[in-house]
C-alpha cells in the first residue's frame with residue numbers, strides 16, 4: 001500500500017466515521033410503510049414531504065445504522081387523520097409516540113401487533129375509538145403502554161396479561177367496559193403482570209369484581225381504579241402488595257369490609273371515598289408515610305374518630321365526610337405538624353370543639369359542618385378557615401363567621417410576571433415569557449397530578465420547585481415556565497395549566513415540540529416527589545393549528561406553510577439584517593451623490609411648513625418629527641411591530657398624527673419607499689387611515705398618518721365590549737368592509753391589504769372604522785404577473801389557508817381575514833384563544849335547529865347575547881362563514897359583503913343611535929379613480945377648523961368631506 005492509497009483510505013475512514021448513521025439510505029420497505037402512514041394524515045411535518053426519512057431526517061424519525069426505522073415520535077404536532085395499517089410494516093420500530101394529536105381518530109390498527117420490537121406505545125390524548133386490539137398482546141418487549149384520554153370502548157383484552165415486561169399500563173379516561181381480565185388455566189389476564197408498576201384504569205366504565213387480580217408477588221406502586229363501576233369486596237390480596245404507594249378505589253361500588261391493609265406501609269395516598277364499604281374503619285396506624293386519606297361517603301359502622309390518627313405524623317389531608325363518626329373531636333387531631341385540612345362534615349360529632357394552643361402551622365381548613373357540636377373553645381388559637389354551619393352551636397349565632405356557609409378563600413399560586421411589563425400585551429396566540437418578558441407561542445397543556453402529598457394550592461415553595469424542575473429537566477431556558485389555573489379538579493386530582501416557552505425565537509419547531517411531548521408522555525420528566533405521579537395532555541400547539549375543522553385539503557400545505565414561513569422568516573430576518581447594514585452604508589453614499597429619489601419632490605420639501613398636499617404627500621424633516629414626539633420618547637409610543645414603532649405626535653399646527661418609524665431591519669430601498677408613498681397618497685377613503693406625509697432623511701423612513709383617537713377594534717372589544725352593542729358592531733363591520741372594498745375594487749391600481757385583523761381596524765370617536773396599516777399591501781398588478789410570493793405574510797389566526805398552500809395571493813385572502821374579524825365581532829374573542837381557533841369553534845357549534853342562538857350560545861360575546869336571537873345575527877354569521885370558506889372561489893367579494901351588511905343594518909330596529917357609518921351603499925370619496933357616481937362622489941377634501949392644539953381636536957376628525 002503506497003502512501004497515497006493509505007491517505008485515501010484514511011480519508012474514507014474519516015468520512016465514514018463522521019457521517020451520522022442516519023445518512024445511510026432508509027430501507028425501502030420502511031420508506032413505503034412511512035409513506036402509506038403519512039397518506040392517512042394531514043398536517044404532518046413539512047420535512048415529510050421530501051428527502052430520505054432516515055437521511056434528511058424526517059421530523060420524529062430515528063433509525064438504526066442499517067437504515068431501519070426504530071422510532072416514530074410526533075407528539076403534539078396537531079396531525080389529523082387515522083393510523084394506517086401500514087404502521088405494522090415498520091418491523092424494527094421500538095418507539096411509537098403520537099400523543100396529544102387530538103385530530104387523530106379511527107381505530108388502533110391490529111397490525112401494531114406485528115411490531116415485535118416495540119417497547120413504547122404512546123397514543124395518549126388523541127381521539128382513537130373502537131377497541132384495544134388483542135394483538136397488542138404479541139408485543140413481548142413492551143414496557144410502556146399509554147392509551148389514556150382517547151375514546152376507546154370495548155373490553156380490556158386478556159392478552160395484555162402476556163406483556164410480562166410491562167412497567168406502565170395506562171388506559172385511563174376512556175369508555176372501556178367489562179371487567180378486568182383475570183387468567184384462567186387457558187387464558188391470560190392482568191394478574192400475570194408481576195412487573196407492572198402502574199395500573200391506571202381510572203375514569204372508564206369498568207365493572208365486575210377484582211377478585212383474583214392481585215397477587216402477593218406483584219410490584220405495583222400505583223393502583224388508580226377510581227371513577228368506574230367496580231363491585232364486590234376489595235380483595236384481601238391487595239393487602240400484600242407492600243410496594244403500593246397510591247391506592248385510589250374511590251367513586252365505585254365496592255362493598256363489604258375493608259380487608260387488613262396493615263402491611264401497606266409505603267402508602268402515600270389512600271382514597272376509598274364514595275363506595276358502599278361497611279364494617280369498621282380500617283386501621284391505618286402503621287402507615288407512617290401516609291399524606292392523604294379519604295374515606296368519605298361509605299357505610300362504615302358508627303365509631304369515634306380513631307385515636308391512631310395522631311400517629312400519622314406525615315398526614316396533610318384527612319377527609320371523612322359522611323363516615324358515621326360520633327363522639328367528641330380529639331384536640332390532638334389539630335397538633336399534627338403537616339396537617340393542611342380536616343374535612344369531617346356530615347357526621348354525628350358532638351360536644352365541644354376545642355382548638356388547642358398548639359395548632360399545626362400548616363392547618364388551613366377545618367370543616368365540621370352538619371354535625372351536632374354544641375359549643376366551641378379556643379377559637380382564638382386558630383385564624384384560618386373554620387366551618388361549623390348546621391351545628392347546634394350555630395343555631396343561636398347564625399351570623400358568626402364560622403357559622404356561615406363559606407367557601408375557603410384560597411388564592412392559588414400562579415407564576416409571577418411581576419418583573420415584566422404586562423401592560424404591553426402580546427399579539428393573538430402569543431404570551432409573555434417570564435424568562436425574558438418577550439412574546440412567544442408557548443407550548444401548553446394540563447398536568448394532572450394523581451396523588452400529590454399536599455393539598456395547598458397556594459404553596460409557593462412547591463410550585464416554584466415544579467417550575468424549576470420543568471425548565472431544568474426539559475432543557476428550557478431558566479424560568480421559561482408559567483404555571484396557572486391550579487386547582488383540584490372534579491375527580492379530586494391536582495390540575496395545573498403549564499406553559500413552556502421556546503429558548504429562542506417565538507416558536508418551537510416540530511422536533512422541539514415532539515421532544516418535549518415525549519419527555520412528558522413517557523414520564524422521563526419527573527416532578528418533585530411531593531407531586532406524585534402525573535399525566536400530561538397538551539393543548540394543540542397554536543402555530544400548528546390550521547384553519548378548518550373539517551378534514552381539509554389545505555391543511556397539509558398549511559402546516560408546511562407555517563413551518564416554511566417560520567423558517568423563511570428566520571432566514572429573511574438574518575438576510576434583512578445583513579442587507580440593512582449594507583443598505584445603511586449605501587444610503588450614505590447615495591446621499592452624498594445626491595441621487596435622492598425625492599429630489600423631484602423638492603417643491604414639496606420647501607413647502608413643508610404649509611398645508612398638507614393631499615394629492616401628494618407632505619415631506620417632513622427628521623427634526624420636525626423628532627420634536628413633535630419629544631425625540632421619539634417612550635411616552636409617545638402607541639404601538640410596535642416587526643417593522644418598528646409607532647409614535648403619536650402633534651404637529652406645530654395642532655394636527656395629531658401617528659408616525660410609523662421603520663427600524664433598520666425593515667427599511668426598504670429608496671425606490672420602493674417612494675413607490676409605497678405614491679401608492680398610499682393616492683388612497684383616500686373615509687374608512688381608510690390616510691397618509692399625511694413621510695420622512696426620508698438621516699437614514700430614516702417614516703410614514704405620517706392621520707391619528708385616529710378611538711383605539712383599535714380589538715382594544716374596544718376588550719375594554720368596551722358591553723358598550724359595543726350589536727348594531728354598533730354591524731356598523732364597524734360595514735365601515736371596515738367599505739374601506740377594504742375600496743382597496744380591492746376602486747383603488748387604482750387595486751390593492752390587497754394582506755394583514756386585515758382587529759388590531760389594524762381603528763375606530764374614531766364616532767366608532768367609524770378605519771382600516772390601517774398598509775405596510776404589507778400589495779398591488780394586485782404584481783400578483784397577476786404570476787408572481788408567487790416566497791414569503792407568506794400576515795398574522796396567524798387571520799391567514800387564508802389557501803394562500804398558505806399556494807402562496808398565490810388574491811383579494812380573497814383579505815376576505816378570509818375579514819371573515820375572521822366578523823367572528824371576532826360575534827364572539828368578542830381573539831381568533832386563537834386557549835388553543836381554540838374561532839373559525840373551527842363556530843363551524844362546529846353552528847346548529848340551525850337552535851332557534852335562539854344558532855348553536856352559538858357558548859361562543860357569542862355575552863355583551864350581545866340578546867342580539868343572537870335576531871335573524872340579522874344569523875345572516876351575519878352565515879356571511880362570516882362564507883368569507884372563511886376554505887376555497888377562495890367560494891368566498892364573496894368585499895363588495896358583496898358591503899351590500900349584505902348594509903341590508904342587515906337596514907333591517908335592524910332603531911335603537912342604538914343614528915347610523916354613523918353612512919347610509920349609502922357606495923359612500924366612497926372621490927380620490928380614487930373610478931369612484932361611482934353618487935351625491936358625494938365629486939368632493940374635495942379640506943382641512944376642518946380646529947380648536948387649540950391638543951384639546952377638543954383630540955376628538956375631532958381633521959378631514960371632513962364637503963360636497964362641492
Ligand SMILES: *[C@@H]1O[C@H](CO)[C@@H](O)[C@H](O)[C@H]1NC(C)=O
Pocket residue numbers: 194215216217
Ligand atoms: C407469582 O405468584 C403466582 C402464584 O400466586 C405464581 O403462579 C407466579 O409464578 C408468580 N410469578 C412470579 C413471576 O414469581
Ligand SMILES: *[C@@H]1O[C@H](CO)[C@@H](O)[C@H](O)[C@H]1NC(C)=O
Pocket residue numbers: 260261262263
Ligand atoms: C392484620 O395483619 C397484620 C400483619 O399481617 C396482623 O399483625 C394484624 O393482627 C392483622 N389485623 C387484623 C385486624 O386482623
Ligand SMILES: *[C@@H]1O[C@H](CO)[C@@H](O)[C@H](O)[C@H]1NC(C)=O
Pocket residue numbers: 285286307308311
Ligand atoms: C402511636 O405511636 C405510639 C408511639 O409513638 C405507640 O405507642 C402507639 O401504640 C401508637 N398507636 C397506635 C394506635 O398505633
Ligand SMILES: *[C@@H]1O[C@H](CO)[C@@H](O)[C@H](O)[C@H]1NC(C)=O
Pocket residue numbers: 120143144522523524
Ligand atoms: C422514555 O424514553 C427515553 C428515551 O428513549 C427512555 O430512555 C426512557 O427509559 C423512557 N422512559 C420510560 C418510562 O419508558
